[in-house]
Amino acid sequence: MIMNTEEITSWYNWAKEQTDPNEASKKPEALADLLVLDVSYGNIGGLVCSSVLSEMGARVIRIEPSIGDVARNYSPFGIRHIDTGLGYLVESRNKYHITLNLKNIIGRDIFKRLSKHADVIIETFPAGVMDGWGTGYRQLKEINPRLIYTALYTYGQFGPMASRKRPGSEIANQAYSGLTYINGEPEREGPADYTVPTKTGSWYGWYSEGLFAAYGTLLALNFREDTGAGQLVDVSGAECLMKFIDYNMGWFHMDGKVKERLGSYDPSVFPYTFIKCKDGYTFMAAYNDEAFNTLMEIIGRPELIEDPRLSSFMQRTSLENEEALQDILEEWSTRYPVDEVIKLVQEAISKKEGRAAAVVTGKVTHPSETLKEQNWWDRGSFVTFKDPVYGKLTLQGPLWKMSRTPPRLKWICRPIGADNEFIYLKYLGLGKDKLVQMKRDTVI
Amino acid sequence: MEQKDYFEWSNDLFSVAKIFDKPEALKGVRVLELCTRVFGPVTADLLADFGAEVIKIELPGVGDLMRYVAPRGFFWQNISPAFTHMNHNKYHVGIDIRKAEGADLLRRLVAKSDILVENFRPGTMDRWGVGYRQLKKINPRLIYQGNSGFGQWSVFKDRPSYDATSQAMSGFSATTGFPDRTPLKVGVWIGDYTGALFAALGVLVALYHRKKTGKGQLLDVSQGESLIRVLDWTWVFQTMSGKDRRLYGNRDVAISPSGIFRCMDGFIAIAAMDDVQFKGLCKAMDRTELIQEDRFKDISQRIKDDNNIELYDMISKWSITLSVEKIEALADKYHFSAHRVSNAKDHFDDEHLRLRGAVWEFEDPLYGKVVEYGPGPKLAKSPGRMKWFTRPIGFNNEHIFRDVLGLGEDEMKQLEEQKVIGIWMDRMGAKPPDNWDGKDGVFF
Numbered sequence: 001m002i003m004n005t006e007e008i009t010s011w012y013n014w015a016k017e018q019t020d021p022n023e024a025s026k027k028p029e030a031l032a033d034l035l036v037l038d039v040s041y042g043n044i045g046g047l048v049c050s051s052v053l054s055e056m057g058a059r060v061i062r063i064e065p066s067i068g069d070v071a072r073n074y075s076p077f078g079i080r081h082i083d084t085g086l087g088y089l090v091e092s093r094n095k096y097h098i099t100l101n102l103k104n105i106i107g108r109d110i111f112k113r114l115s116k117h118a119d120v121i122i123e124t125f126p127a128g129v130m131d132g133w134g135t136g137y138r139q140l141k142e143i144n145p146r147l148i149y150t151a152l153y154t155y156g157q158f159g160p161m162a163s164r165k166r167p168g169s170e171i172a173n174q175a176y177s178g179l180t181y182i183n184g185e186p187e188r189e190g191p192a193d194y195t196v197p198t199k200t201g202s203w204y205g206w207y208s209e210g211l212f213a214a215y216g217t218l219l220a221l222n223f224r225e226d227t228g229a230g231q232l233v234d235v236s237g238a239e240c241l242m243k244f245i246d247y248n249m250g251w252f253h254m255d256g257k258v259k260e261r262l263g264s265y266d267p268s269v270f271p272y273t274f275i276k277c278k279d280g281y282t283f284m285a286a287y288n289d290e291a292f293n294t295l296m297e298i299i300g301r302p303e304l305i306e307d308p309r310l311s312s313f314m315q316r317t318s319l320e321n322e323e324a325l326q327d328i329l330e331e332w333s334t335r336y337p338v339d340e341v342i343k344l345v346q347e348a349i350s351k352k353e354g355r356a357a358a359v360v361t362g363k364v365t366h367p368s369e370t371l372k373e374q375n376w377w378d379r380g381s382f383v384t385f386k387d388p389v390y391g392k393l394t395l396q397g398p399l400w401k402m403s404r405t406p407p408r409l410k411w412i413c414r415p416i417g418a419d420n421e422f423i424y425l426k427y428l429g430l431g432k433d434k435l436v437q438m439k440r441d442t443v444i
Numbered sequence: 445m446e447q448k449d450y451f452e453w454s455n456d457l458f459s460v461a462k463i464f465d466k467p468e469a470l471k472g473v474r475v476l477e478l479c480t481r482v483f484g485p486v487t488a489d490l491l492a493d494f495g496a497e498v499i500k501i502e503l504p505g506v507g508d509l510m511r512y513v514a515p516r517g518f519f520w521q522n523i524s525p526a527f528t529h530m531n532h533n534k535y536h537v538g539i540d541i542r543k544a545e546g547a548d549l550l551r552r553l554v555a556k557s558d559i560l561v562e563n564f565r566p567g568t569m570d571r572w573g574v575g576y577r578q579l580k581k582i583n584p585r586l587i588y589q590g591n592s593g594f595g596q597w598s599v600f601k602d603r604p605s606y607d608a609t610s611q612a613m614s615g616f617s618a619t620t621g622f623p624d625r626t627p628l629k630v631g632v633w634i635g636d637y638t639g640a641l642f643a644a645l646g647v648l649v650a651l652y653h654r655k656k657t658g659k660g661q662l663l664d665v666s667q668g669e670s671l672i673r674v675l676d677w678t679w680v681f682q683t684m685s686g687k688d689r690r691l692y693g694n695r696d697v698a699i700s701p702s703g704i705f706r707c708m709d710g711f712i713a714i715a716a717m718d719d720v721q722f723k724g725l726c727k728a729m730d731r732t733e734l735i736q737e738d739r740f741k742d743i744s745q746r747i748k749d750d751n752n753i754e755l756y757d758m759i760s761k762w763s764i765t766l767s768v769e770k771i772e773a774l775a776d777k778y779h780f781s782a783h784r785v786s787n788a789k790d791h792f793d794d795e796h797l798r799l800r801g802a803v804w805e806f807e808d809p810l811y812g813k814v815v816e817y818g819p820g821p822k823l824a825k826s827p828g829r830m831k832w833f834t835r836p837i838g839f840n841n842e843h844i845f846r847d848v849l850g851l852g853e854d855e856m857k858q859l860e861e862q863k864v865i866g867i868w869m870d871r872m873g874a875k876p877p878d879n880w881d882g883k884d885g886v887f888f
Contacts, residue, residue, distance in 0.1 A: 011567035011575060015590075016597035019664050030653040042717045044676070056649050070718045070743065076681050076689070076698045078747035086677035086684070087698055128450040138453065154783070156822065158454040161796040166772075167721055169781035171702045175713030180704055181787045182631035184621070194622035197711045197785045199694055199704055200630060201619030207674040211641045216821025218648035219469040219494050223826040225655045227467075231825035234458060238783075239802040240820035242791065244637035249803065250525030251515055252788035253815035259515070259788060264629035268515040268526050272608065274617070274629055281627050283612040288509060314517035346603070355509075362609030364627045367678050368688045370615040375599050381669045382679060394683035399673045400646040401595065404661035405653050 019401035021380030021408075029057025030405035034221070036060040036120040038095065039102070039111075042070045043124035044170070044203055045152050045237055047091035048210025049217065050122055054094035055398040055407035058120070061423055062095045063111070065102070066444060068416040082390060083415055087203070090395050091210075092413035098424070099417040099444045107443045108135050110428065115140045115147065117427050120217055124152045127162045137232040147230040148220040152213050156236040168237070173205030177241035178248050178259075185263040197261065208244065209237025262319075265326075270316045271295070274364055275329045277338040281364040284329060284341075289313055291358035298348045298359070299332040338363050387412040420444055457824050460801040468495025469826035473651065474557040474848075476501060476550070477534070478541070480508045482607065482633050483591050483667060484563030485530045486640035491559070491647065492533040493819040493828040499553065499844055500531065504538035504866025507837035511873035521811055521877035523834060529816060531834040537845070538838030538866045545864040547574050552849055554579050554586060558654075559647055563591040566601040576662045586660040587650045589643050595666040605667055610635030614671035615678060615689075622693040639670040700743070700752040701725070704785065705763040711785040712768050714759060714775075719743060724778035728771075729762050791817075808833040810876065810885030835885070836876045838867030843888035 009017075036058050040046020047062075054060040062069075068083070075085025084092075101107040112135060115121060121140070123130055130136040130151075137149040154168025154176065155161040174180050175197075184198030199205075216233040224230060242248070247268075251257045259267075266272045269287040286295035289312065296304045304310055309321045316325060333341050342361045349357040365373075371394075376382050383397040390412050398407035424430040430438070438444045447453075473496040477488040485500070485508065492498040502508050508531075514524035540546040551574065554560060560579065562569055569575040569590075576588040590596050593605020603609075608629050611617045616635075621628035643665040650661050672679075677698065678689045696702035701722075702715035716722040719742055726734050734740045739751040746755060763771060768784045775782035784790070792815065797803040804818035811833050819828025845851040845865070859865045868874040 011570040011577075012597045012601060014577060015566070015662065015664065018662055019596070030649045033656075052645060073743045073747065074698050075747065076677055077749045078744060079681070079685070081680075081684065085698070086680050090677055090680055127454070131450045136450070138447065138450075154781075155796070156800055158451060158458045158822075159796045159800045162454070163451045164776045165779060166775050167715075167717060167779060167781040169702065169713070169715040169717055170699070171696065171704065171713040171715045172781045172783040175704065175711075175785045176783045178786055178788065178791060179632065180711070180713070181785050184628065184631070185625065194625050194693065196694065196706065197704055198621060198628065199696075199713075200616070200634075201621070201689070201692065202616070202675045202678065204634070204674065207676065208638070208641070211638075211645065211674075212820045215490065215641065215645055215648065216823060218645065218652065219821070219826070220823055222648060222652055222655065223467075223469040223823075225652065226471075229825055231823060232454075232457065234454075234822040234824070235820070236800075236802070239797065239800065239817075242802065242817045243820050244632055244634065245788075245817075246632045247515060247525035247529050248788045249791060249815060249817050250529050251518070252792055254520035254525050255518055257515070257518070259631075261631060264626070266629075268513045268524075272606070274608075274612065274627055276626070281612075283606075283608045283629070285606050285608065288512070313512060314514075317515075317517055349604070358604060360604045360606045360609055362605070362612035364612040364617050365615055366618045366688050367615040367675070367682050370613065370672065371679065371682060373613070375594065376669070376672060379595055379598060379666070379669060381672045384683075393680055395680045396673045396675070399642050399665065399669055400649075401664035402646065402650065402661055403663075404659060405650070 018403040019406065021397065021401060021406060024406035024408040028405055031056045031058040034058040034119045035117055036122065037063060037114060037118045038122045039063040040122055040124040040152065043152060043206065044071055044074065044087055044091055045206040045209035045213065046122050046124040047071065047088070048207055049150065049152070049213035050095060051091045051093055052211065052214035053120065060095040062092065062097045063100050064097065064416055066099045066417070084413055089390065089413050094410045095414065096419040096423055097414035097416060098420050101443050102133060102135065104443050106441060108133055110443065111135050112140065112143060113428055116144050118144065118147060120148045120150060122150050122213065126165050126167060127153050127155065127157045141230065145230055146224060146228060148217055148224065148233060150213050150217045150233040150235060152209055152235045152237065154236055154238050156239065157232065157234040170203045170205040171199060173209055173237035173241060174199050176238035178245040179204070179241055182245060182259050182261060184261045186261045205237055205241065208241045209235065212240035265319065265322050268317060270322045271325055271329060273326060275326070275333045277333045277336055277341050279337045282338045282341055283362040283364065285360040286358065287313065288355050288358055290356040294348060294352055294356050295359050298344055299329065301328065304328065383409060385409055385412060389415060417444065458822050463827045463829050467826050469823060470494045470496040473497065473559065474499070475559040475561060476553055476557050478560065478562040480563065481510045482530060482636035483639050484561055485510065486637055487561050487589065487591060487643040488534065489530045489532065490640065490644040498534040500534045500536050501539050501541065502536065502837045504540055504838060504863065505869040507538070507868065507874055514873065519872045522872055522875050524873055527873065528834045532816065533831045535840040535844050536835040536837060537841050540864055541574060542572060543864050545859060545862060547572060549864070550574050551582055555582050556848060558585065559587045559589065561589045561591065566590065566592050566596040580660065584660055585654060585658060587647055587654065587663065589647050589663045589665070591639060591643055591665055593667050595669065596664040598666065607633035607635035607667065610667035610671045614668050615675060616671045619675065619678060619689050619691065621691050623691045635667040635671050638674055639665055639667040642670045695752065695756045697749065697752065700746040701755045701759055703756055705760055707763050707766055707768045707771060710768045712763060712771055713783050713785065714763065715781040717781060721780045725780040728774040728778040728780065804830045806830050810835065810880065836868040837874055841865060841867065846888065
């Protein structure tokens with residue numbers, strides 16, 4: 001009799017075996033049939049979009065001006081690794097890099113010829129710029145009706161703000177979306193430098209824009225599979241990010257309330273906060289009643305379950321009661337190191353079930369500590385990768401664990417124009433002499 | 445051929461008034477949502493926005509616990525705005541899949557579905573006999589999206605996780621906010637949303653692959669890993685320099701200048717993304733002499749930290765003397781990036797957003813006039829759209845069970861009596877509006 005091995009293997013082992021990122025390179029790639037031209041400029045969001053596609057197997061050609069994309073300069077304290085800043089280095093994965101001067105008429109012609117081969121174009125200029133050059137969607141769809149043209153711009157391709165040519169940016173996306181208004185500490189006793197609308201440290205305004213652009217592109221690709229039709233995909237990072245500002249719009253239209261900054265408090269669930277411990281901070285949540293009761297047992301204050309200020313979910317979400325409860329929790333937690341607090345919670349919830357076990361923690365870690373956590377390495381979230389040009393670097397690995405068509409990392413980055421010879425020969429049949437000529441004419 | 449003005453063309457192409465005359469990108473794609481709270485429901489919502497038929501399966505009675513999360517305890521017509529913004533265009537059914545007959549109903553639905561999204565703790569569905577291992581036998585084309593805090597096979601798989609767990613453990617919090625302040629939890633459930641967007645991306649890639657090959661697969665996406673992935677240059681910086689990324693407040697240390705600034709009457713984002721925009725900003729500030737100075741003359745100089753700090757201070761001193769509106773007008777004139785720190789009211793009143801369907805007003809048969817943020821990317825040929833608002837638990841039971849499963853009157857009655865299927869309990873957040881007539885919004 002043949003044993004049904006699947007049923008006796010634990011889910012954990014089975015799922016790992018099916019989706020282990022170490023096995024990724026042996027499996028097929030979902031987007032292997034696609035050619036993407038990424039002509040984004042000064043916008044890491046465009047690069048994030050093409051990173052998603054390139055990790056999933058699309059062949060991506062990055063098109064830069066001959067001095068390189070200005071985004072190669074976006075780097076902490078101006079650090080450069082060989083010819084490239086760190087922001088760019090992280091999002092150039094698996095992409096071929098060529099140069100092409102789109103301000104030059106011959107350059108535009110070459111771009112059009114490349115577009116005939118392309119499935120997707122990604123661009124990040126203010127709306128109408130590419131159209132003005134004769135290389136916009138209106139012109140390209142005539143020569144390639146299957147083309148999906150994804151345009152990223154803070155103000156989008158239509159509407160009254162779109163035609164003003166005001167540049168978009170990462171920080172404009174954050175500000176316009178409502179994220180910065182809601183993020184940060186509230187003003188208490190008069191203005192202070194830190195009680196202001198606060199940006200996220202990392203480029204969330206770009207990463208969300210890029211991920212949403214990939215989402216729009218993939219929706220269009222699925223539609224094209226069914227219908228054969230390409231289309232223009234208009235992505236405003238600011239608007240996309242609005243989708244993630246919780247109940248910002250709903251609360252306003254239903255109740256006339258504007259969601260304000262509250263530091264680490266949350267007006268709809270509590271406790272759901274960071275609390276101070278002896279040696280750092282941890283996240284602590286226990287907002288449904290059953291979990292709250294468990295937490296009160298853990299901190300040795302079971303009598304508070306009956307406290308009228310705290311006894312129900314709704315009572316706990318007034319600012320006054322949130323502040324009172326914060327103090328109560330910290331009175332307990334500051335006696336223990338973070339790891340001990342988390343251990344005490346884990347022990348208690350392992351004896352509970354269902355909603356009573358929903359006491360949720362998480363140590364607030366600095367990046368250096370996050371990097372030391374073996375779990376993220378096991379999962380391929382971090383990888384140390386040896387690139388033929390840029391050497392050994394540690395960076396984010398592809399995110400998705402997929403059983404059939406997993407994403408993968410092939411190389412990290414390419415120098416400016418490094419793939420001119422290959423790409424121009426492969427797609428346009430332009431040989432060495434031709435390239436020399438193009439260089440002389442400042443086309444590449 | 446004479447071409448129309450670009451914006452005349454694009455306004456017409458994307459006209460919100462024509463959206464319902466166009467096809468949907470995910471037409472004919474059926475999604476089963478077995479999710480609670482935020483991470484899972486948002487994943488399915490991103491698919492529902494573009495035409496997927498999402499069937500949200502909730503536990504009869506209490507349903508999705510997010511229904512009871514309400515800002516300052518505020519409910520509107522018996523629902524919470526914290527629940528509605530991630531649950532539209534869905535069909536709501538109540539099935540207790542823990543019961544054998546309930547699991548059987550789920551299997552029958554799976555046989556007729558394309559995608560399943562769940563966010564139980566890893567292994568839960570498998571234990572109930574309805575995990576991917578079992579379901580793929582019923583439907584090999586199934587795309588199974590497992591959402592969790594740490595992944596299906598992480599060493600932390602048994603630890604519960606909320607959004608802020610991932611904020612804390614990824615390093616996102618430790619890199620957002622001002623120096624010498626307590627760590628800041630971002631004001632929105634950013635770990636959930638980011639994870640959800642990655643999950644939706646994975647699903648769309650898998651769907652594309654399935655269209656080519658007919659084969660489904662298992663996908664595993666984690667909240668914590670999602671935030672690690674979007675932390676841009678953090679990891680490569682840490683490992684190259686040996687230094688931790690710290691808190692830098694509202695100044696971007698990798699783009700100069702870029703940040704949030706205080707004005708006379710509010711706050712504004714200002715950035716100059718390249719040398720041309722920097723010249724524009726200098727003109728607006730009436731400080732054109734800065735362009736001549738070595739420390740500011742090009743982007744590679746400005747990004748040096750001393751120069752970046754100095755520039756940030758100069759802009760701060762300038763912006764405080766002007767109104768938000770004045771600086772935005774200067775940005776239009778001189779072409780640098782600037783946008784006010786906007787809140788819900790700004791969005792509600794924003795003509796640009798209204799015209800683009802980014803702020804979308806519609807009439808729901810059950811709840812009346814509703815205003816929400818519309819679908820993120822705008823697709824010219826297969827646009828997303830808002831059809832209806834959320835629904836009480838099990839509101840579409842009869843419709844779905846009859847239409848999709850072909851259950852008859854008696855069968856449904858029996859399942860109801862066995863408490864296998866059911867509707868809402870009499871609780872705020874779960875039930876219809878008080879003045880509901882028992883008919884409005886019932887499609888069948």
